[in-house]
Amino acid sequence: MKNLTLGLRITLVTGIPLLIGLSVFLFLKSYFLNPTEAGNKQKISFMVAPGTAFSKISEQLVEQNFVKHALIPRIIAGLKGIDTRTIKAGEYELSRGMTPPAIIAKLASGDIVKRKVTITEGMTIRDVGRLVAAAGLANEIDFWKTLHDPLLLKRWGVEGDSFEGYLFPNTYFFSLPIKPEEIIYTMMKEGEKIWPDEYTNQANLLNMTRHEVLTLASIIEKESGDVSEQPMISSVFHNRLNKGMKLQADPTVIYGVGEFNGNLTKADLETPTPYNTYTNFGLPPGPIGNPGKNAIHAALYPAKSDYLYFVANATGKHTFSNQLPEHNKAVSELIESGNGQPEKEAKAKMGSPASPLANNTVSLRSTPKAPLISSKEKP
Known part of the structure; x- marks a missing residue:
């Protein structure tokens, strides 16, 4: 009887800490490694602005419910040896069904979203403005104003009152964040190549x-x-x-x-x-x-x-x-x-x-x- 009691005590003494440790491990695994919404594959745009510190990026991930705590991205990046200073600014496609390690790997890869704009021969600048707006690259009115900016026209040596005729027909890929003048400049320079x-x-x-x-x-x-x-x-x-x-x-x-x-x-x-x-x-x-x-x-x-x-x-x-x-x-x-x-x-x-x-x-x-x-x- 004494041996049975002793064995039970030993089991309790050793088993309870193991059980607690296992519970803590499972909790931490769930908290750090599991997605916030398992099975949710809906793509959501996540923006990293130029010059944003990784601590701020971590906070944004929490605010948008991609991770549960701002420490999580920093711990994962540290464990994986990722230099967070090299994370590229731009737009990323994430989902709340992604695990935190997958999210950090995505950001570290620099795999930013590229938005497609195809200008066909004969399109007017108004047509182009609508395409740019539809791609989510710029506000149509802001883009229109930039197309008629006299200072910009003078700076880039365009003789007319707008960039009509100077936006070369082609398929372009742009990434956010981007300014209207950057889009126009890219299209104009493409025309100069030919x-x-x-x-x-x-x-x-x-x-x-x-x-x-x-x-x-x-x-x-x-x-x-x-x-x-x-x-x-x-x-x-x-x-x-x-x-x-x-x-x-x-x-x-x-x-x-x-x-x-x-x-x-x-x-x-x-x-x-x-x-x-x-x-x-x-x-x-x-x-x-x-x-x-x-x-x-x-x-x-x-x-x-x-x-x-x-x-x-x-x-x-x-x-x-x-x-x-x-x-x-x-x-x-x-x-x-x-x-x-x-x-x-x-x-x-x-x-x-x-x-x-x-x-x-x-x-x-x-x-x-x-x-x-x-x-x-x-x-």
Whole structure:
């Protein structure tokens, strides 16, 4: 009996501390290593601002319920030998179903979120602003204001009143935090990469500035997305400029109108705006969109032709003419076929003789110069 009692005492003396130790271990494991919401895989944005101390990051993790105590990240980082000073600023995707060690490993990896923005050829700066806002990279109004910042335009040598035409079409990946001017600068520099010295020399031969080349390229881009046709369309515009004729390009009218319902009318063609190349001679005051590489090349290197007119045909391409009667015949045939442009739009452009300038000299610029976007287009 005494031996039984002694054995029980020994068991209690040794077992209770072991049980307590096991309980403490399990508690600490649960507290330090288990996720705050097991099974919750919902991705949540977690921002690390530039220059933020790791102690502050730890507090933010607690505030957003990713860990239970601010000491936890610091202990884990210490045990894993992570230099917390090297944690990269930016946006991270975390979930409350992640374990604290997994969260710290994610931050230490520098695997920040990259937000995608794809600009296609011909998009306007308003289109770009909407995409940037939709990606959560900037407020649309703030981005719009930056696009028209006169100090920024002057600093970066942009001739126009906005960055229209200078945001190169491409797919971009941006990470937060980022300023609107950083986004614009990245897109602008991408365009400079495809502008070699050869382009500057060719522009000089054409007696055109880069701004004028981008303006013409933006019109070509809007007239046809068919790369094979762009040099021929460019030749029409160059021929008209060289003869002192109005460009009579529909996309410039649409851009100047601001709010377009998809139906180009004779009234639109006669509405006086700085961008209406039916009422003004020469190029409009600036680009009407952001042209791609092929349209820019076409503006600089037009095909050799004597064409002065073109109209969209039933094939989706264009019929080119060098005489007005020939052009009007092509338009009439198009109307009769029921294909191509809407009848009302085609008729609006029939019989519009190209009027030469009084002195028969080339004027690349339209006057007076006005803001690139009408007030109606502001976000």
